[in-house]
Amino acid sequence: xxxxxxxxxxxxxxxxxxxxxxxxxxxxxxxxxxxxxxxxxxxxxxxxxxxxxxxxxxxxxxxxxxxxxxxxxxxxxxxxxxxxxxxxxxxxxxxxxxxxxxxxxxxxxxxxxxxxxxxxxxxxxxxxxxxxxxxxxxxxxxxxxxxxxxxxxxxxxxxxxxxxxxxxxxxxxxxxxxxxxxxxxxxxxxxxxxxxxxxxxxxxxxxxxxxxxxxxxxxxxxxxxxxxxxxxxxxxxxxxxxxxxxxxxxxxxxxxxxxxxxxxxxxxxxxxxxxxxxxxxxxxx
Amino acid sequence: xxxxxxxxxxxxxxxxxxxxxxxxxxxxxxxxxxxxxxxxxxxxxxxxxxxxxxxxxxxxxxxxxxxxxxxxxxxxxxxxxxxxxxxxxxxxxxxxxxxxxxxxxxxxxxxxxxxxxxxxxxxxxxxxxxxxxxxxxxxxxxxxxxxxxxxxxxxxxxxxxxxxxxxxxxxxxxxxxxxxxxxxxxxxxxxxxxxxxxxxxxxxxxxxxxxxxxxxxxxxxxxxxxxxxxxxxxxxxxxxxxxxxxxxxxxxxxxxxxxxxxxxxxxxxxx
Numbered sequence: 074x075x076x077x078x079x080x081x082x083x084x085x086x087x088x089x090x091x092x093x094x095x096x097x098x099x100x101x102x103x104x105x106x107x108x109x110x111x112x113x114x115x116x117x118x119x120x121x122x123x124x125x126x127x128x129x130x131x132x133x134x135x136x137x138x139x140x141x142x143x144x145x146x147x148x149x150x151x152x153x154x155x156x157x158x159x160x161x162x163x164x165x166x167x168x169x170x171x172x173x174x175x176x177x178x179x180x181x182x183x184x185x186x187x188x189x190x191x192x193x194x195x196x197x198x199x200x201x202x203x204x205x206x207x208x209x210x211x212x213x214x215x216x217x218x219x220x221x222x223x224x225x226x227x228x229x230x231x232x233x234x235x236x237x238x239x240x241x242x243x244x245x246x247x248x249x250x251x252x253x254x255x256x257x258x259x260x261x262x263x264x265x266x267x268x269x270x271x272x273x274x275x276x277x278x279x280x281x282x283x284x285x286x287x288x289x290x291x292x293x294x295x296x297x298x299x300x301x302x303x304x305x306x307x308x309x310x311x312x313x314x315x316x317x318x319x320x321x322x323x324x325x326x327x328x329x330x331x332x333x334x335x336x337x338x339x340x341x342x343x344x345x346x347x348x349x350x351x352x353x354x355x356x357x358x
Numbered sequence: 359x360x361x362x363x364x365x366x367x368x369x370x371x372x373x374x375x376x377x378x379x380x381x382x383x384x385x386x387x388x389x390x391x392x393x394x395x396x397x398x399x400x401x402x403x404x405x406x407x408x409x410x411x412x413x414x415x416x417x418x419x420x421x422x423x424x425x426x427x428x429x430x431x432x433x434x435x436x437x438x439x440x441x442x443x444x445x446x447x448x449x450x451x452x453x454x455x456x457x458x459x460x461x462x463x464x465x466x467x468x469x470x471x472x473x474x475x476x477x478x479x480x481x482x483x484x485x486x487x488x489x490x491x492x493x494x495x496x497x498x499x500x501x502x503x504x505x506x507x508x509x510x511x512x513x514x515x516x517x518x519x520x521x522x523x524x525x526x527x528x529x530x531x532x533x534x535x536x537x538x539x540x541x542x543x544x545x546x547x548x549x550x551x552x553x554x555x556x557x558x559x560x561x562x563x564x565x566x567x568x569x570x571x572x573x574x575x576x577x578x579x580x581x582x583x584x585x586x587x588x589x590x591x592x593x594x595x596x597x598x599x600x601x602x603x604x605x606x607x608x609x610x611x612x613x614x615x616x617x618x619x620x621x622x623x624x625x626x627x628x629x
Contacts, residue, residue, distance in 0.1 A: 256450035261467035351454040353497040
């Protein structure tokens with residue numbers, strides 16, 4: 074804040090101060106928003122300008138206007154594999170299905186192992202080994218096992234999603250407040266009730282943290298699966314564009330993916346807010 | 359043995375030793391002999407960290423004694439009994455449940471139908487003065503209000519034995535006095551036997567019929583004092599009675615020594 078505004082604020086009577094603060098906060102928000110737009114315009118503009126003046130090779134790097142044209146063509150005329158929406162839907166469907174399966178499996182295993190000490194001790198090392206594996210290399214194997222259809226993509230999404238969710242659920246189940254468990258047992262809860270009504274609710278914030286990250290992983294699983302071999306989907310779009318040296322196509326698919334991922338993330342945040350009404354506002358975010 | 363004639367709680371030579379993370383054996387309480395009659399309010403005082411809380415976990419069945427016996431209504435304690443209520447030092451309310459749902463938790467865990475559990479919970483919430491807060495979540499309440507929720511959640515189960523582990527130590531002084539009065543009032547109607555652990559001697563005298571002084575850890579019973587102040591009591595008023603001062607002096611002469619021993623040990627550990 075420039076010094077003259079400070080002196081002006083100080084001169085305002087107390088009654089006007091609240092208003093002045095509100096105005097300052099509003100101004101700041103507008104400024105941040107404007108700066109954001111400016112950054113976007115600068116980056117896109119610079120890219121376009123560099124490509125047009127051939128400082129960077131437009132064939133390799135494409136340019137924003139071409140990418141925009143590509144998106145428009147896909148929207149209006151469809152892609153070589155069918156309409157764009159069909160491709161988006163396929164990818165989303167595979168990612169979503171893989172995510173749901175991976176999350177459910179991860180939560181179930183995580184809670185179970187978090188609660189049953191013996192199982193955790195026995196299976197612990199194996200899970201560590203599986204987690205150490207770069208699981209994306211499983212995608213080609215899944216392609217062989219499950220074919221070109223959605224099943225192989227769902228499978229790669231599942232293996233990517235499972236582990237982060239599993240580890241968080243496990244940790245969440247382990248770190249339940251001991252007092253809370255003792256209290257519920259005194260109040261008369263059976264082991265089952267402790268798991269369902271104490272451990273799972275208190276692990277939810279741990280689990281939710283992993284849900285955000287893992288949806289991104291599900292998309293990666295689906296896209297990579299499609300990229301390696303598919304009949305439909307955005308990953309195939311990337312592969313096809315690359316095959317025809319259409320850089321604009323690759324970028325356009327990327328842009329569409331980003332929008333899809335952001336929308337999904339927004340939906341998840343919305344759900345989280347509804348589910349975590351019991352948390353104090355400053356920590357539930 | 360007949361449960362009609364036997365005392366509410368009996369500890370016979372009970373000892374409890376824990377394995378510390380470093381593998382050493384730590385004895386929290388040793389040779390504990392204590393008898394608490396039906397409907398009696400007993401306060402347990404002792405130097406900090408001496409093992410007062412362990413006594414409660416033994417009675418509750420959360421822990422088993424390494425040696426000796428713990429009897430509740432003449433029966434040896436096997437696991438957590440359904441006659442026991444426990445109010446913890448820290449907040450042990452479920453943060454994701456509303457106030458009403460928190461108080462309903464006990465009856466619901468025990469298989470009481472929802473409608474009846476709700477009715478009972480509402481009745482206890484009214485008694486602790488939180489009727490208008492039933493839809494709030496714990497984080498929206500003050501510390502005193504959360505403690506009231508914990509009390510209601512405990513009393514709603516109609517415990518015959520009420521174990522309290524420094525329940526009010528996290529509250530400010532005024533709220534504490536208020537809560538103490540409220541506790542006496544709530545307890546008055548139930549006929550439950552209470553074991554109230556505290557390090558605050560004033561609190562213990564104001565509340566209890568008997569004050570048990572524990573030794574420095576590993577703790578055992580050092581002396582038991584009869585308070586002999588008439589009921590019903592108001593905590594703030596009872597403090598001003600001559601008998602209060604008299605018994606205070608008497609107990610402190612016993613407790614003070616243990617506190618000094620603990621402090622000297624602490625200083626020796628630090629050195």
